[in-house]
Amino acid sequence: xxxxxxxxxxxxxxxxxxxxxxxxxxxxxxxxxxxxDLQVDRMLWGATVRSPHPYARILSIDTSEALAAPGVRAxxxxxxxxxxxxxxxxxxxQPVLAFDVVRYWGEAVALxxxxxxxxxxxxxxxxxxxxxxxAPLTDPEQALLADAPRLHPxxxxxxxxxxxxxxxDARAEVVVTGEYEVGMQDQAPLGPESGLAxxxxxxxxxxxxxxxxxxxxxxxxxxxxxxxxxxxxLTMAGIGGAFxxxxxxxxxxxxxxxxxxxxxxxxxxxxxxxxxxxxVHRHPGRLxxxxxxxxxxxxxxxRARIVLDGGAYASSSTAVIANASCFAVGPYRCPNATIDGxxxxxxxxxxxxxxxxxxxxxCYAHEAQMDKLAEALGMDPVELRTRNALxxxxxxxxxxxxxxxxxxAELLRRIKERPLPxxxxxxxxxxxxxxxxxxxxxxxxxxxxxxxxxxxxxNVGYSxxxxxxxxxxxxxxxxxxxxxxxxHTAAAEVGQGLVTVQAQIAGTELGVTDVVVLNADTRVGxxxxxxxxxxxYITGGAVKAACDAVRRRVLALAELELGRKTGKTDGLRxxxxxxxxxxxxxxxxxxxxxxxxxxxxxxxxxxxxxxxLDPETGQANAHVQYAxxxxxxxxxxxxxxxxVKVVELATAQDVGxxxxxxxxxxxxxxxxxxxxxxxxMEEIQLKDGVIRNASFTDYLLPTILDMPPLRxxxxxxxxxxxxxxxxxxxxxxxxxxxxxIVAAIRAATGRPxxxxxxxxxxxxxx
Amino acid sequence: xxxxCSVNGQVLVADDVWEGESLLYxxxxxxxxxGSKNACEQGECGSCSVYLDGVLVCACLVLGGQVNGRxxxxxxxxxxxxxxHPVQTAFVEAGAVQCGFCTPGLVVAAHDLLRRVPDPTEAQxxxxxxxxICRCTGYAKIIDAVxxxxxxxxx
Numbered sequence: 001x002x003x004x005x006x007x008x009x010x011x012x013x014x015x016x017x018x019x020x021x022x023x024x025x026x027x028x029x030x031x032x033x034x035x036x037d038l039q040v041d042r043m044l045w046g047a048t049v050r051s052p053h054p055y056a057r058i059l060s061i062d063t064s065e066a067l068a069a070p071g072v073r074a075x076x077x078x079x080x081x082x083x084x085x086x087x088x089x090x091x092x093x094q095p096v097l098a099f100d101v102v103r104y105w106g107e108a109v110a111l112x113x114x115x116x117x118x119x120x121x122x123x124x125x126x127x128x129x130x131x132x133x134x135a136p137l138t139d140p141e142q143a144l145l146a147d148a149p150r151l152h153p154x155x156x157x158x159x160x161x162x163x164x165x166x167x168x169d170a171r172a173e174v175v176v177t178g179e180y181e182v183g184m185q186d187q188a189p190l191g192p193e194s195g196l197a198x199x200x201x202x203x204x205x206x207x208x209x210x211x212x213x214x215x216x217x218x219x220x221x222x223x224x225x226x227x228x229x230x231x232x233x234l235t236m237a238g239i240g241g242a243f244x245x246x247x248x249x250x251x252x253x254x255x256x257x258x259x260x261x262x263x264x265x266x267x268x269x270x271x272x273x274x275x276x277x278x279x280v281h282r283h284p285g286r287l288x289x290x291x292x293x294x295x296x297x298x299x300x301x302x303r304a305r306i307v308l309d310g311g312a313y314a315s316s317s318t319a320v321i322a323n324a325s326c327f328a329v330g331p332y333r334c335p336n337a338t339i340d341g342x343x344x345x346x347x348x349x350x351x352x353x354x355x356x357x358x359x360x361x362x363c364y365a366h367e368a369q370m371d372k373l374a375e376a377l378g379m380d381p382v383e384l385r386t387r388n389a390l391x392x393x394x395x396x397x398x399x400x401x402x403x404x405x406x407x408x409a410e411l412l413r414r415i416k417e418r419p420l421p422x423x424x425x426x427x428x429x430x431x432x433x434x435x436x437x438x439x440x441x442x443x444x445x446x447x448x449x450x451x452x453x454x455x456x457x458x459n460v461g462y463s464x465x466x467x468x469x470x471x472x473x474x475x476x477x478x479x480x481x482x483x484x485x486x487x488h489t490a491a492a493e494v495g496q497g498l499v500t501v502q503a504q505i506a507g508t509e510l511g512v513t514d515v516v517v518l519n520a521d522t523r524v525g526x527x528x529x530x531x532x533x534x535x536x537y538i539t540g541g542a543v544k545a546a547c548d549a550v551r552r553r554v555l556a557l558a559e560l561e562l563g564r565k566t567g568k569t570d571g572l573r574x575x576x577x578x579x580x581x582x583x584x585x586x587x588x589x590x591x592x593x594x595x596x597x598x599x600x601x602x603x604x605x606x607x608x609x610x611x612x613l614d615p616e617t618g619q620a621n622a623h624v625q626y627a628x629x630x631x632x633x634x635x636x637x638x639x640x641x642x643x644v645k646v647v648e649l650a651t652a653q654d655v656g657x658x659x660x661x662x663x664x665x666x667x668x669x670x671x672x673x674x675x676x677x678x679x680x681m682e683e684i685q686l687k688d689g690v691i692r693n694a695s696f697t698d699y700l701l702p703t704i705l706d707m708p709p710l711r712x713x714x715x716x717x718x719x720x721x722x723x724x725x726x727x728x729x730x731x732x733x734x735x736x737x738x739x740x741i742v743a744a745i746r747a748a749t750g751r752p753x754x755x756x757x758x759x760x761x762x763x764x765x766x
Numbered sequence: 767x768x769x770x771c772s773v774n775g776q777v778l779v780a781d782d783v784w785e786g787e788s789l790l791y792x793x794x795x796x797x798x799x800x801g802s803k804n805a806c807e808q809g810e811c812g813s814c815s816v817y818l819d820g821v822l823v824c825a826c827l828v829l830g831g832q833v834n835g836r837x838x839x840x841x842x843x844x845x846x847x848x849x850x851h852p853v854q855t856a857f858v859e860a861g862a863v864q865c866g867f868c869t870p871g872l873v874v875a876a877h878d879l880l881r882r883v884p885d886p887t888e889a890q891x892x893x894x895x896x897x898x899i900c901r902c903t904g905y906a907k908i909i910d911a912v913x914x915x916x917x918x919x920x921x
Contacts, residue, residue, distance in 0.1 A: 018861075020858055020859060020861075021858075021863065023863075023866065024857070024858035024863045024866070025850065025854075025858060027863050027866030027869050027870075028841075028850065028853075028854035028855075028857045028858055028863060028866075028869055028870075028873055029801065029841065029842065029844075029845050029850070029854060029870075030799070030800070030801015030802065030840065030841035030842050030870040030873075031801065031842070032866055033800065034800075034803075034867060036803075036804060037794070037800035039795075039798075116784075118784060118786065118787075187901075188901055189865070189867075189901055190803070190805040190811065190813060190865065190867035190868050190899065190900075190901050191803075191805070191865065191867045192804065192805070238866075239865060240803075240805070240865050240866075240867030241864075241865040241867060241901050241902055242865075243901070269804070271807060272805070272806045272807060272808065430889050432889055432892060432893065433889075438893075494865060495864035495865025495866065495902050496864065497864070662861040662907075663861065665861070665906075665907070666861050666864055666902070666903055666904075666907060668904075669903060669904030669905075669906045669907065670864065670901075670902045670903050670904040671904070672904055673903075673904035673905070674901075695806070695808055695810070696805075696806040696808060696810035696811055696899065697808055697810050701899050701901065703896050703897075703898075703899060703905075704891075704892045704895045704896055704898070704900075704905040704908065704909070705892050705893070705896045707904055707905045707906075709906070710904065710906060
């Protein structure tokens, strides 16, 4: 029994072209099946009982009333977990269903499956859990204290990253210090966490799911369900955005457990309030910095103490704090650095991956520091950045020497030289151009303009020795009298356009018009996650490698058919659905050459190896590739009311090679919007560990009225190590866009602004 | 209760609709029309935008029981078999679709705008689509798509 999934569409196009996405036609018609749209006969609906306390001891759980409720088919607690009771991406510390204690508000405690979603929700309210409420530990600084209550057996420190680079006692002529705070951001993908689990006849299960990484879900699920991995089969359903929120398990294990227990297909689809507790968030951070520089503006040292609040469970915290520490200085040459990055457990909601992954938090701090330093030196802030900009061959504070293009100064030059937008027109009747918009709070009175700059960078791909690879299966055959390429990977199309990119690569490498990308599932090897801006690089590389192997076989066949001797290929190529000679003449069509023959190759692709950070000094070749972007922001601020209108954003980014230029622009635009959100709008507001704004009414996302025009400079400088010279594109736009906006607000108001998102009372002097 | 209404020109009937079910639930789970999306179910994101008697509404804010005897047009009703509406074609071509979860609602809202204002300014586009949240695109290509569709529909 399978739900309807999106059919594989045929794509035609080459690397570098604006090939439209094959799922676009279904998506505009409302016919694309997302994970929340799945249905099959006899399907039950699952609901989750969640903790109303951020920290409490579970004294008892009584499921009898829920079990007796109408339409209820199963009620499960931790006692019903068939295998491992805990899971986690890096550290298995998170209970599938809470036992002994709950560590955050909204933690899953019990499950219900019923005939109708409302019956399931009502029955969930009839699961009676007795708690002994404990005082929640919600301040990450307090979590670090020796006498703090220990939330996990190994204490509250999930990881402490130490970077000791150069002279630890360096002194400088000019010193600036600052403390900065970043609020908790939500990924807020529009598609809710959802999926459908279908039990088979032999105790195994099929899960149709929206996830960023099928195989790591399967690995965790097999453990939780106590099943061998081959009896847990995952198939990708339509994904309504991700941005990091779908890296950890949410409802996957719960749906499978309910399906296996009830013997019926079970669907779980979270509501928006539930989604806010159903996935991890961006780590809030407190960052204390000291920058020392010579009078000529050259950085002498940076000392930083970064504390990230990891919340109740580890998720990917250990990797996030590594990024926050490795890139703490920003894309600048700095001979001496002392960085201490901490990520700790608290009773706040768990934090993990979100677009930018550690580089977003520190960029607010290092860019504010650079502006502060420029002011102390009486220097133009862009000039100061340019003087210290990383270049090809520069050494990072981790000791790694950066190779390939490092266009930090060039990106800054481009955003600086771009003409500024016209001054706002106070007589304009279009209120949407004013801070406060159609609330009609100003017609230009007390509105001041500011311009700010920021530049940021981060790693592409997994780091610190992690075995980063992807698998692709490519099949070439003749279908209906035409050659056709089928590409099969497990990589997640989260909206970024990966399906199109895979098809473009196969079309380019094999010169075939019709390329079909099969739906992702676990029948093929792992592709790793759609995260860390890595998928076009790594899965793109795997598709290219598999195509290379297919091409070699086709050309060998052509030589054989043509009676040539091996080795005398004389530049035969695949183009226009044919084998062509070096000068482009058609030798034989693939249809004729292949006949009934099917050529299939499966290949893994690995980028170059990285190494783990030294635990005492943080020195290592820890990262595969670095991606850079810079932003300029122009804002109008109502200085009486503290309202901000972002007038324009400009960006420059090196993408190495734009495989699909239109999709690249989409990443730059969408990423900048999420940066704007964190800068001036978006924050999960917590009080004593409880989320106060778990809805789209109260958690403010940028709308089309909030997002200004984005002027773009896309550079294609070509990385010598990656397929086609490409660089990861997705995350850099989210890193420096927000810090540029905050710099512009400082410039407009003269206020220090040390916290994001910037609130009206941070701007208005009280 | 029993609910009978016209959906995309066809009379559909749902039996045993619970009083608390929204029009969105009825469309999706009773009629199998999953195009209208369930992103916030609070009227904030516009992903479930449909026409009710010709007026743009969030289907999540209308009770199923309210639509008895009324006419509904959903995103599924905008195209005729394989022939996309110009707004739909423009969204695909302009790159206005990424994950696409907001797309059905935006397509319906843009359709409504162009029905009322055939040649909208950028400010009018922004105002008309301010009730639709998109988390992927940053909206630039959505504005491009509406302008592209407007040009084609008037030309």
